[in-house]
Amino acid sequence: MQIQEIINELEHFAPSALKEDFDNVGLLLGDASKNATGVLITLDVTEDVVDEAIERGCNLIVSHHPIMLSGLKKINGRNATERIVIKAIQNNIAIYASHTNADSVMNGVSGKMCEKLGLENCKILAPKKESLLKLVTFVPTEQAEQVREAIFKAGAGHIGNYDACSYNLNGEGTFRAGDNTNPFVGEKGEIHTEAEVRIETVLPDYLKGRVVGALINAHPYEEVAYDLYPLVNDWVSTGLGMVGELPHAIDEATFLNRLKNIFKAGGVRYTNLLNKPIKRVAVCGGSGSFLLGKAIAEKADVFVTGDFKYHQFADAENRILIADIGHFESEQYTKEVFFEILTKKFSNFAIHLSNVNTNPVNYL
Structure with missing residues (x-):
């Protein structure tokens, strides 16, 4: 191998x-x-x-x-x-x-932290932005399935935990083949109308070359019509940090002691206790202080990460409990x-x- x-x-x-x-x-x-x-x-x-x-x-x-x-x-x-x-x-x-x-995949570094803590209903804390494209293409009706299969295999059509996602609309396409063509349907020099399917799907921008290549290879036409649109949607299955929930709420001291034991931490640095139960937990492996605002916005009771600096602890402002277990400990x-x-x-x-x-x- x-x-x-x-x-x-x-x-x-x-x-x-x-x-x-x-x-x-x-x-x-x-x-x-x-x-x-x-x-x-x-x-x-x-x-x-x-x-x-x-x-x-x-x-x-x-x-x-x-x-x-x-x-x-x-x-x-x-x-x-x-x-x-x-x-x-x-x-x-x-x-x-x-x-x-x-760090940026669901079952990666932060996902493993969630697993160790026994968190449920987990999702990405800070999804990637402006990383998705919408592909629109037009395919003769009889060849639509083969084209869909090809672009799905190349990595298009994933939305969260679903795959093979597309929207399909029946319509008619027109074209006139020139002299130096070999048209799949129609005759040279004549306007042709063909029953076609408009296929829409999404893909990560880094897969653009692979997906477009698969589209062109699978499409029956000599000249393949397609459009790529940048999307501002969050890519909810990809990004940094995660947030989830404990099966049952526990008090802060119990959580911090459990945290120390699970991650074999030499010590846990934490902000003032807020005297409220811990249920919703945000995590980020490594240096995660830049995600504090996201953790607060997600209404997490505690944010577990490493490498918080002295003045950054004050940014919690009694809105969340910060628990710094160390860089190595969070990623081990x-x-x-x-x-x-x-x-x-x-x-x-x-x-x-x-x-x-x-x-x-x-x-x-």
Whole structure:
């Protein structure tokens, strides 16, 4: 099995196109055409993790955090990143990162936090905006089904938990074929009227090329008429953070203690208790302070994340309880996400969770 086959499965789960602009994801190092000998899954790539991959005979490391966010100008081993790159290259180890793209899918980083907390009725806290297109095309009636199937297979037609979504309207199309044509129906030089179906569907903008290509390949006409319209709709199944509900409301102290135990936190930093039950919970893996306003707008009782700064705690203004469990602690179960995806697809292949604790923060 090639490394590319493993990457394909990870990309199907969390396409690199969903990353934030600042991020650096995908295959960061190595040759995807090489045969895979084993996969080591980690939150961060450290020198110890590379050593572990060598010891286990794994030539692919799958990490949440990328080893570099910007380009390297020199690779001479003077810092940890450069030494990691050198050692990985010397040992033919590929490194793949799924970072903010894994944050942006329903069952990704924040989704796993919801699972650990036992939340129900979960949804994306901050859906992506202006990331959807509407495709409209016109197809002869008899070929409408084959065209729909092709564009759905290419990734169009998903709305929330529904797929194969389209709107279809019967009508008539007219055209006149020129001299240098080979019309599917009608005669050259004559105006032709054809019973057609107007097909409307939606797609993520990053799939535009694939979907339009599938449309053109499946459509019987030489010249395919289609329109693409940008949509301002929220993409409700994709975005950052999540919000859900506990099966039963619990008091704040009980929730904070449960939170500390579930996420094995050395400590939980939190704002003043509001003396009201915790039922609705917002979460964001990693550094989520930028989503505080969204959590408040969603009427969450508590917002669980990491990396809140001193003055940002004051922004709660007694409207919500902030619980900062730490960056690593909030993302640690991301390894399980990748492991579950890959072992489900490749059940008889060597896929390992790293035993290296990559958390750079310690607590007394």
